[in-house]
Amino acid sequence: MAATGDRATGMAALAAPPGAVAELIEGTALTVAADNGPVQVVAGSLADLVTVADRAGQAGYAARPLRVSHAFHTPAVAAAAPGLARTLRRVELRPPRRTVFSTVTGGALDPAADLRDLLVRQVTAPVLFRDALEGLAEICDLLVECGPGHSLSALAEQVTDVPVVTLDAGASSGGPVARTVAALFAAGAVRDVRPLFANRLHRPFDLDRPPVFLTNPCESAPDVPLPRREPAAERAEGQAAPPPPAPSLDGADPLTVVRSLVAEALELPADMIRDGDGLLADLHLNSLRVTQLAAEAAVRCGRTVPAAPPRLASATVAALAEAVADL
Structure with a gap:
């Protein structure tokens, strides 16, 4: 041309x-x-x-x-049409096996249509994309653009109400392919999606598995007993305030208490918790859980619960016990 x-x-x-x-x-x-x-x-x-x-x-x-x-x-x-016709005479063409809409005629092709003649005509004939698309949409529940990009999909969305997805062939992400397969699966056109994941790393997902709801750490703060103080107005004049009830002691030193609490939080035997283990780096506790453990350890050891949480996010088990002992 x-x-x-x-x-x-x-x-x-x-x-x-x-x-x-x-x-x-x-x-x-x-x-x-x-x-x-x-x-x-x-x-x-x-x-x-x-x-x-x-x-x-x-x-x-x-x-x-x-x-x-x-x-x-x-x-x-038009001068390019004769050369294309000569080339096509040497090419074997077979009738379409499925319904094909032509942008030369704007409608569905007859199985007996002269494909060579159509290919030559399209050199100079206008592209009747809208007519062909409207006819195709009448017999489809889903339209799929198979080439790169999504220019045809953008046009189709303004011509028909039939959903349109695109493979975006050659894209850097597998997202378009996954969305297209999901749409075809939902439309009933694809019943087995396992070939898409063949020979590639993936994690199986059981759609029939009962859901498991995870607990938000913010909703699982330890129940720390606080001493009840009698209001001063209700005490007799000159009567001293009664001492607060003694906290529940474990009868052990802070290091033993901290080790026990950490083991309980991680569901591990206490002898597996070492003094030098980092609470975040090694034991993978989060900073909120460390603060909760510090408060609970203080109560069990008879210490005053700190008004402000200590900065223990990067501390070890031994450092947490030492901080509790210093309260």
Whole structure:
């Protein structure tokens, strides 16, 4: 086509309805090369394209020149058709095995259609994308764009209400493929998705497994008993306040208490907890849980619970016990 097509020709996309496009190109040699629904593509001489782009701007329509070398799908490239016809005569073509909608005719192909003739006609014939898409949407529950990008999907969403997904072939992420497979599975077109995960690392997920609700650490603070103080107004004048009840002691030193509490939190034997183990780095406790353990250890050891939580997030078991002993 580069050698036989008319020079100084090109194409432009107009975001305007068909009627408005017909008015914009009136009086020029431009023709509609593609009816894409919300966007019409016109083609012809570069001079006429500049004229129509100015008209579109004045009418409030967006016009965008396409980066192409010739005015494809117009008579400007008709000289390429005979060479394509000769090549196609040497190619074996088989009738389509499934329903195919043609953008040359705008409708479903007859199984006996002359495919070579259609391929030659499409060189100079306009692309009837909107007509073909509307016919396809009438018999489909889901549309899938199989090539790279999502330009056709964007057009389809403005032509039909049938859901559209895209494979976005060659994308850096597997997200588009996963979404497409999920949509096909939901539509009943794909019943087994295991081939998608063959020979690749994945984690099986049992859809029938009963849900397990995890507990928020903020909702599981230890129940720390606080001494009850009798209001001063209720005490007899001159009567001293009774001493607070003694806390429940474990009868052990702070290190033993801390080790026991940490072991209980981790559901491990106490002898597996070493004095030098880091509470976060080695035992994988979070800072909130460490603060809770410090408060509980203080109560069990008869110490005063600190008003402000100590900075123990990076401490070891022994350091936590030492902090409790210093209270």
